[in-house]
Amino acid sequence: MEDIVWYLLSTVALLSAIAVVMIPKPLYSAFALVLHMFMIAGLFAMLDAHFLATAQIIVYAGAIMVLVIFVIMLLSLQGAEERPSLLFSVASFAIVAALARYIVPRLDAAFGSSGTDLAGTVKSVGELLYTKYIFPFEAASVLIMVAIVGAVILSKREKKDAA
Amino acid sequence: MEWLILFLKVFVVFQVAQGLASLCVWVERKGSALIQDRIGANRAGAFAQTDILLLKPVMPIIRLLGVLGIINTLVCDAVKALFKEDFLPENTSNFVHSLAPFMGAFPVFVAYALIPIAPDFTIAGYYIRPQVASLDVGILFIFAMGSIAVYGATIAGWVGNNKFSLLGGLRTAAQMISYELALGLSLVCMVILYGTLDLYEMIEAQSTLLFGFLPAWGVFTQPIAFIIFFIAGMAETKRAPFDLPEAESELVAGYFTEYSGMKFLLFWLGEFAEIALLSALMVIMFFGGWDIPFVHYPETWWGALIGHAVFMAKVSFFCVLQIVIRWTLPRFRYDQLMTMGWKMLLPIAMFNLLLTGALKLLM
Structure with a gap:
């Protein structure tokens, strides 16, 4: 039963990820990306990482993708004028595949064992975030704050130039 | 047997959701008539006659349902929508056009899986918690x-292929994202207070008494959070006084201008299911669920049934309250809406969060 669900989720995740880059219409590829986020959330849920799965839906599918679709609708983009050549596509695929081949085993060595004794409940994630990983957590929030302030300043300056 | 119990739970909770949505539709039609000093739907089925002897005894009931407008709202509206032409605007894809109402209604019904509808009970040796999924989150x-x-709503606004629909869709997205912040912060206060994310445990946490006479309901312990949740929640359902996305005096009908027939009805159903969901959440977090002060339910099937009736009575009250508000207050202006969301509700919610955290630390 679990195997069937896993294969279903990962197949749809892969297909929708391919669809994101293959579909010429921007709005449809955004929809495919939303579907992909859902499948990733499902895979997280299968790993008992319930909090991560829900956060994935709230943050990526619910907030970021809404903004992306918002922008696509407002600009009413019609799609790329020219498709990249086959050689370019194959070359970029080869580079990404080689990088993944290099990175994934190292990621597994670095983080693979630490997660096994922890359940992905809200409680355990929260405890880890506010004790062991308090510094990266707070640093990330400062980083996001800097990005927000920067965005506000940049958009204000553009408005002044236009006026 | 486990599968059967799960199936029954899903069936019952889905019926509860549908029943509440239908009740809301009926109250919307008959209640709005009452408020506006009209009579409202009272014809369909009101003069029903039959020659079949077996059906004669039930005819008075059918006639009563007809006079009350129930047949009109539950049968005639649905049949009409099913047989209506499904109009598709030019230069749009049928797939996306059909996807939009589905995306609007589906998450609301899925969210019902988390709602506990009655207290725990034991039947034939099986211990049953009337909640489809008790997730950790x-x-x-x-x-x-x-x-x-x-x-x-956003996709529907885009697929309509005209400016009014698009404006409605954009307004929806802006409004829902803005009010989600205040809504989320008021929820965080309740999570801090009860120390749990599980809705069932929240109800149990409220079953004690404050100072010996006041029930420890969320509305008494967190009044500010309740007011913020109520206002932000009403804004999330996109209904008057927050119905800017479908403001008919400015935008024809907003994001569902180009929708007809069953697709339109699905939007409607989703909207009413959302009202009922919001009411259920309010009852669970702020009004103690099925809790009545000084009453303890026995863990039998009839105890659970009484608990369910109490719960549904409270939920129905809040559904009706929202509909009465919808037919009483005029619509906000768009800048007022944004000012209220960002400059009033959000700071108050943040202050309340600080206050709750400080009090929780002190106690």
Whole structure:
């Protein structure tokens, strides 16, 4: 039963990820990306990482993708004028595949064992975030704050130039 | 047997959701008539006659349902929508056009999986908790589904292929994202207070008494959070006084201008299911669920049934309250809406969060 669900989720995740880059219409590829986020959330849920799965839906599918679709609708983009050549596509695929081949085993060595004794409940994630990983957590929030302030300043300056 | 119990739970909870949505539709039609000093739907089935002897005894009941407008809202409206032409605007894809109402209604019904509808009970040796899924993330899941519900209206606004629809869709997205913040912060206060994300445990946490006479309901311990949740929640359902996305005096009908027949009805159903979901959440977090002060339910099937009746009575009250508000207050202006969301509700919610955290630390 679990195997069937896993294969279903990962197949749809892969297909929708391919669809994101293959579909010429921007709005449809955004929809495919939303579907992909859902499948990733499902895979997280299968790993008992319930909090991560829900956060994935709230943050990526619910907030970021809404903004992306918002922008696509407002600009009413019609799609790329020219498709990249086959050689370019194959070359970029080869580079990404080689990088993944290099990175994934190292990621597994670095983080693979630490997660096994922890359940992905809200409680355990929260405890880890506010004790062991308090510094990266707070640093990330400062980083996001800097990005927000920067965005506000940049958009204000553009408005002044236009006026 | 486990599968059968799960199936029954899903069936019952889905019926509860549908029943509440239908009740809301009926109250919307008959209640609005009452408020506006009209009579409202009272014809369909009101003069029903039959020659079949077996059906004669039930005819008075059918005639009564007809006079009350129930047949009109539950049978005639649905049949009419099913047989209506499904109009598709030019230069749009049928797939996306059909996807939008589905995306609007589906997350709301999924969120019902987390709602506990009655206290625990034991029947024939099986211990049953009347909640389809008791997830560890609890209320966060409902919040996630709420953030997905934005898609329906936004896509519908885009696929309409005209400026009015698009404006409606954009207004929806802006409004829902703005009010989600205040809504989320008021939820965080309740999570801090009860120390759990699970809705069932929240109800249990409220079953004690404050100072020996006041029930420890959320509305008495967190009045500010309740007011913020109520206002932000009403804004999430996109109904008057927050119905800017479908403001008919400015935008024809907003994001569902180009929808007819069953697709339109699905939007409607999703909207009413959302009202009922919001009412259920309010009852669970702020009004103690099925809790009545000084009453303890026995863990039998009839105890659970009484608990369910109490719960549904409270939920129905809040559904009707929202509909009465919808037919009483005029619509906000768009800048007023944004000012209220960002400059009033959000700071108050943040202050309340600080206050709750400080009090929790002190106690």
